[in-house]
Amino acid sequence: MSGHKAIVTALLSASGIALAFPAAAQESQASQPPQADPGSGLGDIVVTARKREESLQNVPVAITAFGGEALREKNIDTFYDVPLHTPGLTVRTASAERSGADFFIRGQGSTYGSGPGVVSYFSDVPAFGSLLGNNIQFYDLASVQVLKGPQGTLFGRSTTGGAVLIEPARPTADFGGFVEVKAGNYDMREVTGALNVPLVGDVLMLRVAGNIVRRDGFTISSTTGQKLDDRRRESYRVGLLFRPSESFENYTLFYGEHINENASGSVLLEFNDTSIAQFAAPSNLVIAGFCANPAVAIAANCAGTAAIRAARLDALHAALNAEEARIKGGGSIRQTPTAYQDFLRGSSQVLQNTTTIRPGEVPVLGDLMIKNIFATGRTIKAASTREIGGSPLPHGQPINGQELIGGVPTITNRSGTTKFFDHFTEEVQLGGGSPTVDWLVGYFVEVDKNPLSFPPIFPAFNNAFSIPLDALAYQGQLVLNQKDIDRGLFGQATVKLDSLIGGLSVTAGYRKSKSTRRSFNAPAVVTPTGVVPGVVVPGVGLKEKVSSYNFSVDYRAASNLLLYAATRKGYKPGGVNPPPAEPIPGALTSFRPEILKDVELGAKYDWESGVVSGRTNIALYKQWYSDIQRNQILINPNPPFGTVTQVANIARASIKGLELENVIQVGRRLTFTLNYSFTDAKYTRYPGTTTDILGNVIPNVEAPYVGTPKHQGTLGIRFLAVESDNVGNVSISGDLYRQSRVWLDDQALQDPEQVGKQKAWSNLNLRLDWNNAGGTGIDAGLFARNVTKNVHLLGVGNLINNLGVITGIYSEPRTWGIELRYKFGS
Structure with missing residues (x-):
């Protein structure tokens, strides 16, 4: 039996046993939802998916949630760890950089350069993305919640796939905190701390937290010796909570991060040397063609440099052939050639303020709540030089956030710095509650202004075609006075119909969104003192309106069983296409939003039979995905008969699946976790064809569905070996994750070798905890990640038709370490 089939069989068998255990016994219990013993691991999990605190088991939405201690016990330190414990969620690298993580939920994610299908929130605010990636760090957190399915009728942005809600620990009225240190292989050192101070009792409270991490890289540059994939960053948070009365609360959060890593x-x-003209013919003929234009010949000094340029192409060709032969011959993937000293460097900061007013009971409206959430962020000298070409010579090295001064890439305040209030979000919520109705209406706006944006500097082909020789140039134009505005007006209400049918509730929500885009473009003119814009022309503008909705019915069939059905509509925003150099039939200036509609059926069940208790949650869904944004190739009917790639709404897809989460507790000491998801995603309409690098013509509808493995499962066990006030609590835990194959290459049809298809893989994590060791208040832990040294791809960059190469980023090797945490105060 194959690996994923075995795990599927085990999970379904276990869940079937779980569901069969105690149905009859539970019907006779009291009407209140069960409150498990705090030591059992099945205590009430509080979530905020509906913008109010309530039990996970009472919410008619598929949610996976982790508290602060659960994150520690499960070794969840980064975004890449969350899918190992969350059925239906996957993540891949974005922009050839680990710091950028693209979430996929139920087949919805960022593909073909489109926007995200899943939005991350930090303290109720959509995460501000930047060149540095997402600056959310997994320390001193209260919870992480993964909401599955379309979102947007209750808060923030609208999404097609779901949302990841990350809540930091807030200030409290008790003095206390902790200090934690970690050390491990690859010279890993990490220090984390938090201090909570009630400045004025329970009126004014302060919490300060910080994290410093150092770790050597595990991928070595064979040309420079640089250790890539290292970690070197410092981050901090300061939270101030002012609560002079029960009716007023103001929470200010300021957090930031500094990164100085090797990318x-x-x-x-x-490497394919027949897919592009630069490698398909002898180099002297290629350069002769390049110099055939008299104007180019003069500007490039072809008379004096033609032989040098041809030699450059030959050297690159040989280097790429040699590296491909090394990798395919079994060479280490922990080694790769680089052309530069790579880096990811800069700082980011975010300021948030949340004000909540509770006037109390208001006739008709109920227990009224008014909330305002404001946030703004900035970056400071954010820049990077990274590799996507797999070459020891200049060929596919995006240089971002840098200004060419005298032809030299330089980090300046113009190139990698943005200001507070240029990018901000504002959200106003008005809600109320009564024994029969809970309701909320709100308005969300996000404004992103950028007076000057630099395109990447992009050396390629060993600078054989640069003018003059070895001169660096920008790939694309400057973007000036860009202003993007997204607005959403939303509302949702839940009506409890106990007077008609006990335990029955109906929820309805609606959102109306409006987006506008405006910018100007100009060529970048490089001067000895910096870059100045050339002739400025208006960019393509965009105005769009779209709606989304949510309707659900939930029924508490018994005190321990919730049944629900939901149907929703979500969307992913549209965008603009860069204009072609000359008019081409069929060219589109913009593309519309993607639309996703779904139906979901679910059950949430807490059960008990003797010394065995458990929690079983299941969701089944069907999605109809339309107006999918995909690349479309247009052919210029006029000389020189080139092609243009644009984004168009040309595809449709059907997605169906199942998600199952089980926790089984045997007595107080033994806990099993059994999770599984099945996702079946395929295109139902995708007109056109793709010609691969061998000349084969393939219908687009045969394209694989990216970022979506059919099977995922996790088997977890935790055993509390010792439980003593004097000795402490000693526990052993392990989690085995496995998933079936997954496609990571958006342009997979171009590649007959299918290197963008990652085979099925597994990951085993182990942990030993000794909490309150010897009654000292010190928590000690030993951990090991990827125990079996599994190697798999996290992301793929396909440039086979542009640079002749496909590159990938691999998973981390086995890591292990020790951690000590001392908690003080309350």
Whole structure:
């Protein structure tokens, strides 16, 4: 039996046993939802998916949630750890950099350069993305919640896939805190701390937290010796909570991060020297063609440099062939050539303020709540030089956030710095509650202004075609006075119909969104003192309106069983296409939003039979995905008969699946976790064809569905070996995750070798905890991640038709370490 089939069989068998255990016994219990013993691991999990605190088991939405201690016990330290414990969620690298993580939920994510299908929130605010990636760090957190299915009728942005809600620990009225240190292989050192101080009792409270991490890289540059994939960053948070009365609360949060790392190691997966003209013919003929234009010949000094340029192409060709042969011959993927000293560097900061007013009971409206959430962020000298070409020579090295001064890439305040209030979000909520109705209406706006944005500097082909020789140039134009505005007006209400049918509730929500885009473009003119814009022309504008909705019915069939059915509509925003150099039939200036509609059926069940208790949650869904944004190739009917790639709404897909989460507690000491998801995603309409690098013509509808493994499962066990006030609590835990194959390459049809298809893989994590060791208040832990040294791809960059290469970023190797935490105060 194959690995994933075995895990599926085990999970379904276990869940079937779980569901069969205690149905009859539970019907006779009291009407209140069960409150498990705090030591059992099945205590009430509080979530905020509906913008109010309530039990996970009372919410008619598929949610996976982790508290602060659960994150520690499960070794969840980064975004890449969350899918190992969350059925239906996957993550891949974005932009050839580990710091950028693209979430996929139920087949919805960021593909073909489109926007995200899943939005991350930190303290109720959509995460501000930047060149540095997502600056959310997994320390001193209260919870992480993964909401599955379309969102947007209750808060923030609208999404098609779901949302990841991350809540930091808030200030409290008790003095206390902790200090934690970690050390491990690859010279890993990490220090985390938090201090909570009630400045004025329970009126004014302060919490300060910080994290410093150092770790050597595990991918070595074979040309420079640089250790890529290292970690070197410092981050901090300061939270101030002012609560002069029960009716007023103001929470201010300021957090930031500084990064100074060597960027990610990108490994060559495939080189094809017949797919592009620069390698398909002898180099002297290629350069002769390049110099055939008299104007080019003069500007490039072809008379004096033609032989040098041809030699450059030959050297690159040989280097790529040699590296491909090394990798395909079994060479280490923890080694890769690089052309530069790579880096990811800069700082980011975010300021948030949340004000909540509770006037109390208001006739008709109920227990009224008014909330305002404001946030703004900035970056400071954020810049990077990274590799996506797998070459020891200049070929596919995006240089971002840097200004060419005298032809030299330089980090300046113009190139990598943004200001507070240029990018901000504002959200106003008005809600109320009564024994029969809970309701909320709100308005969300996000404004992103950028007076000047630099395109990447992009050396390629060993600078054989640069004018003059070895001169660096920008890929694309400057973007000036960009202003993007997204607005949403939303509302949702839940009506409890106990007077008609006990335990029955109906929820309805609606959102109306409006987006506008405006910018100007200009060529970048490089001067000895910096870059100045050339002739400024208006960019393509965009105005769009779209709606989304949510309707659900939930029924508490018994005190321990919730049944629900929901149907929703979500969307992913549209965008603009860069205009072609000359008019081409069929060219589109913009593309519309993607639309997703779904139906979901679910059950949430807490049960008990003798010394065995458990929690079983299941969701089944069907999705109809339309107006999918995909690349479309247009052919210029006029000389020189080139092609243009644009984004168009040309595809449709059907997605169906199942998600199952089980926790089984045997007595107080033994806990099993059994999770599984099945996702079946396929295109139902995708017109056109793709010609691969061998000349085969393939219908687009045969394209694999990216980022979505059919099977995922986790088997977990935790055993409390010792429970003593004098000795402490000693526990042993382990989690085995396995998933079936997954496609990571958006342009997979171009590649007959299918190097963008990652085979099925497994990950085993182990942990030993000794909490309150010897009654000292010190918590000690030993951990090991990826115990079996599994190697799999996290992301793939396909540039086979542009640079002749496909590269990938691989998973982390086995890591292990020790951690000590001392908690003080209350």
